[in-house]
Amino acid sequence: MICRALAKRDRNFFLNLITKATNQSHLRQTHAQIILNGLNTDLATVTKLVQKLSDLAAISDATLICSNFPNPDLFLYNVIIRGFSRNNNHSNSLFIYRQLRENTALKPDNFTYAFVISAASKLLQLQELKVGMAIECLSIKLGFHWHAHVLTGLISLYAKCGDMSTGERLFEQIKHPDIIAYNAMISGFNCNQEMESAIALFRELLVSHQRVNSSTMLGALSLGKWVHDLASKENFKSNIYVSTALIDMYAKCGSIEEARQVFDTMPEKNAVTWNAMISGYGLHGHAHEALQIFDKMVDSKVPLSGVSFVSVLYACSHAGLVKEGEEIFYAMVQDHGFEPLSEHYACMVDLLGRAGELQKALDFIKKMPIEPGPAIWGALLSACKTHKNTELARLASDKLFELDPENVGYHVLLSNIHTADKNYDEAASVRQVVKNRNLAKTPGCTLIEIDKIPHVFTSGQRSHQKTEAIYGKLEKLMGKMREAGYQTDTMTALHDVEEEEKELMVKVHSEKLAIAYGLMNTKRGSEIRIIKNLRVCIDCHNFTKFISKITERVIVVRDANRFHHFKDGQCSCGDYW
Known part of the structure; x- marks a missing residue:
């Protein structure tokens, strides 16, 4: 029993070491210790x-x-199949797949097919097209042909080999295609000179934007600009649906000026066009x-x-225009005969609450x-x-x-409120409830696209290939910022750690890492765009102002609520977010 407990601790110890390793040298040292401790045949440790x-x-190792x-x-x-493919060794990726099929009794799953199809598509050789076809046959036989990422990989394979008819057939089999699947098809049409088709599919993507969130829209920006240029050349700019979709896309990708340019040049607009422009302005403050x-x-x-009305009320609430928002809300009912829905009431509570009129917001809720519902009480909280x-x-x-007991975000928000009020016991009590009920907090992450390649950072991440350079860049920036008057805001960091550790906790938030990486890999003076899945914290907001x-x-x-445009030490939100 003691030996089993010790082995378990040893495995966890090495798994932790592997996770924290930042370079090949660290991993080789860890590997040596794994062998010395007899874990070189432990499947979980070796796989990690x-x-x-x-x-x-370090694919050879x-x-x-x-x-x-x-x-x-x-x-x-x-x-290992994925590893070879990601390290641009696609032939070996296919070789390992053949070994798996010929020398083992293991049955490939949907992930196997997604990785190996990706490798085959990147080789772009006729013989590999045949391999891809054989893989498709096997995936059908084993029942994995209906997985979206397997189908997407096959689309890329056939499209790059000039077989768009097969690519279209596969695309139609995806019930809910995402931005990656659309991108594969649109790129395929482009490569095969089928422009009327590329534009039509892009229009379909953006018109059905309810399936596209802010993170995937960032990946669509470069694609959208290409389609915009193509639409101009092919005389599709006068198409009201294409232009409206472009307005929506530009606004959601952070290019509100380009959205307005499209809007102003449209000879005809429908209600959706106007709503897209209002919503876009609201999103940008x-x-x-x-x-x-x-x-x-x-x-x-x-x-x-x-x-x-939701779009314009949202815009008012994010800029503190209480009087204007109230007038619009009451005009909606009295002049236009609309019965407010829950989302309209939530906008009004948010409008009043953000402006500090909390009692008025509560009275509004009572009447x-x-x-x-949760959106209304959440706005007040x-x-x-x-x-x-x-x-x-x-x-x-x-x-x-009471209404949404499994939503950990409300517990985190309440804990931060108590911490800011220096009521540390209450804050700890709220966090303990979260722990006891096994509620999972959504981890913060930030996405930045460099040369059309997305990079995702998490708080304190050290697994990136350029980790040392990123943290070095961050240290240099911090030094210059302190000279300019920047001070770390540690208000919402945990109260039961030292002040120095609090600084470290907020210092490595995901958006700071993403910005540092962006500064390292973009031209001087160029714009940097990032997307965060949570609301930006006060310290990171202040940090970004100083960096600009x-x-x-x-x-x-782009955070969970809106866009922030930082320039010359100021933010477009006016610190009102």
């Missing part, structure tokens, strides 16, 4: 080591370990422009909808003719954090815990 070696471009391992499972095979477009829409007798109203926060959080000043860069940040 091989995966990390592949990620750090990874291959050697795999070749000497007695009984590899399918997961280990998948790791340009409330006055949103109001101007809304007024023009009304004057032009364009039919209004519930979406029109509502419908039962307030968020406002309580901004304006440090602990008493009202308890009321809002109690309602939220000392580097003379424009930095566009």
Whole structure:
């Protein structure tokens, strides 16, 4: 029993070492210790080591370990197949796949086929097309042909080999294609000179934007610009649906000026066009422009909808235009005959709460003719954090815990409110509830695209190939920022750690790593764009203002709520977010 417990601790110890390793030298030292401790035949440990070696471009070391391992499972095979492909050794990726099929009793799964199809498509040789066809036959036989990522890989393979008819057939079999599948098809049409088809498919992608979130839209920006140029050349700019889709795409990708250019050059606009432009301005915090477009829409007798009012109310709430927002809300009911829905009420609570009129927001909730839901109470709780109203926060959080008990975000928000109020016992109590109920907090991550390649960073990440350079860049930036007056805001960091450790915790937030990487890999003076899945914290917001000043860069940040445009030490939100 003691030996088993010790072995378990040893395995976890080495798994942790592998995860934290930042270069090949660290991994080789760890591998030596793994052998000395008798874990060189432990499947979980070896698989993790091989995966990390592949990620750090040590594919030869990874291959050697795999070749000497007695009984590899399918997961280990998948790791090495993917590793070869990611390190541009596609022939060996296919060779390992053949070994798996011919020398083992293991059955490939959907991940195996996705990795090996990707490798085959990148070889672009006739013989590999035949291999791809054979793989497709096997995937059909084993029932993995219906997986979206397998189908997407096959689309790329056939498209690059000039067989777009097969690519289209495969695309139609994907029930809910994502941006990657669309990209594969559009790129295929482009490569095969089928322009009417590329544009039509891009229009379909953007018109069905409910399936595309902000992260995937960033990946669509370069594709969208290409389609925009193509639409101009092929005289499709006058198509109202294509142009409206482009407005929506540009706004969601952070290019609000380009969205407005498309809007202004349209000879004809429908209600969706106007709503897209209003929504886009609201997303970027340009409330006055949103109001101007809304007024023009009304004057032009364009039919209004519930979406029109949500878009303009959202714009008002994110700029503190309380009077204008209230007037629009009451005009919606009295002048236009609309019955407000839950989302309209939520916008009003958010409008009042952000402006600090918390009691007025609560009175508004009490007078509502419908039962307030999580979005409404959530807006109030968020406002309580901004304006440090602990008493009202308890009321809002109690309602939220009752309505949406599994949402960890409300617990985190309440804990931060108590921490800001220096009520550390209450903050710890809330965190303990989260721990006891096994509620998973959404990890913060930030995406940046460099040369059309997406890079995703997480807080404190050290697995990137350029980790040392990124952290070195961050240290240099921090030094210049402190000279310029920057001070780390550690208000919401855990209270039971030393101040120096608090600084370290906020210092390595994902957006800081992404910005540092962007500065390292883009031309001087060029714009940097990043997307974060959570609301940007106060310290990172302040950090980015200083960075824009000392580097003379424009930095566009899309967080969970809106866009922030940083320039010359200022943010377009006016610190109102």
